[in-house]
Amino acid sequence: MSEPADLDIPWTRTRWASRLREFLVCGVLGPLMDLYTRRRVVGRARLDHLTGPVVFVANHNSHMDTPAILRALPSRWRRRTAVAAAADYFYAKRRNAVSASLAFGTVPLERNSGAGVGPGQTAHLDGLIRGGGSLLMFPEGTRSRDGRVGRLRSGAALIAAEHGLPIVPIYLSGTREAMPRGHHWMVFKAGRPGPRHRIEIRFGNPIVPRPGEPPGKVMERVRLFLAECGAETAREPQAEQAPARQTA
Numbered sequence: 001m002s003e004p005a006d007l008d009i010p011w012t013r014t015r016w017a018s019r020l021r022e023f024l025v026c027g028v029l030g031p032l033m034d035l036y037t038r039r040r041v042v043g044r045a046r047l048d049h050l051t052g053p054v055v056f057v058a059n060h061n062s063h064m065d066t067p068a069i070l071r072a073l074p075s076r077w078r079r080r081t082a083v084a085a086a087a088d089y090f091y092a093k094r095r096n097a098v099s100a101s102l103a104f105g106t107v108p109l110e111r112n113s114g115a116g117v118g119p120g121q122t123a124h125l126d127g128l129i130r131g132g133g134s135l136l137m138f139p140e141g142t143r144s145r146d147g148r149v150g151r152l153r154s155g156a157a158l159i160a161a162e163h164g165l166p167i168v169p170i171y172l173s174g175t176r177e178a179m180p181r182g183h184h185w186m187v188f189k190a191g192r193p194g195p196r197h198r199i200e201i202r203f204g205n206p207i208v209p210r211p212g213e214p215p216g217k218v219m220e221r222v223r224l225f226l227a228e229c230g231a232e233t234a235r236e237p238q239a240e241q242a243p244a245r246q247t248a
Contacts, residue, residue, distance in 0.1 A: 004108040007091045008124040012101035018079050029067045036186040038196045041072045043203035053134040055160045055167045059149045060138035061176035072201040084137040086111040111141040129163050143181050149233040154215035166206035169222045171229040174199030
C-alpha cells in the first residue's frame with residue numbers, strides 16, 4: 001500500500017471544501033444527530049486562550065465521534081481542523097478516500113505506526129500544521145468494542161512534540177449507544193423514536209509535552225484525564241521510552 005503522504009487529498013481542505021464541510025456537519029448532520037441524541041458540551045471555553053494549532057486527542061467509540069467533535073468545536077477551530085483517518089480503512093478505495101476527505105477533512109495515517117513515525121507517514125501533516133491547521137486523532141487506532149478505552153498509542157505525542165503543539169484531550173460518552181459499532185447509521189433509544197441518547201463531549205486542559213518527556217508519559221496524562229471523566233482505561237505497566245524517529 002502507498003505511504004499515507006501519497007494518499008492524501010489536499011484539495012479537500014481548500015476554502016470552498018471547508019465551507020461545504022461546514023454545511024454538511026452543522027447544517028445536515030447536526031440536525032439529524034439531534035433527532036437521536038441530546039448533546040452536552042463541557043469545557044469548550046478552554047480553547048478560548050489558545051491560538052492554535054493543537055492536536056486534539058479523543059477516545060473512540062463510534063463513527064459518530066468525528067462529526068460530534070467537529071460540531072462541538074467553535075467555528076474558527078472546526079474550519080482548520082483535519083481528522084486523522086486510518087489509511088488502510090478509509091483510503092483503500094479512491095471513492096471512499098474522497099468522500100471521507102470532503103465530508104470530514106480527513107488526512108491518512110498508518111494506525112499501526114505509533115512506535116515510529118517516518119517522513120513518508122507524516123510529511124503531509126507538516127504543511128497542514130505550518131499553515132495553522134490542527135489535527136484530531138483517535139490514539140486507540142480503532143473503535144472500542146466494549147466501551148472501555150484501549151491502549152493509547154504514542155503517535156499523537158510524537159507529532160505534538162515534533163511541532164511544539166499542545167494536546168487537547170477530549171472525552172466522549174454516549175456515542176457508542178447512539179451509533180454502535182457495526183451500524184452505519186444512528187439508532188433510536190429503545191429501538192423507537194422517543195427518549196434520545198445522551199451524549200457528552202468534554203474538553204480537557206491543554207497538555208504540553210515537556211522537553212525530553214517520553215511519548216508514553218505524555219499519553220499517560222491523556223489517559224488520566226479520560227479516567228477522571230469516568231472512562232475505564234487500559235493503563236500501561238511502564239511508560240514507553242521515546243522511540244527513534246525514522247529518517248528514511
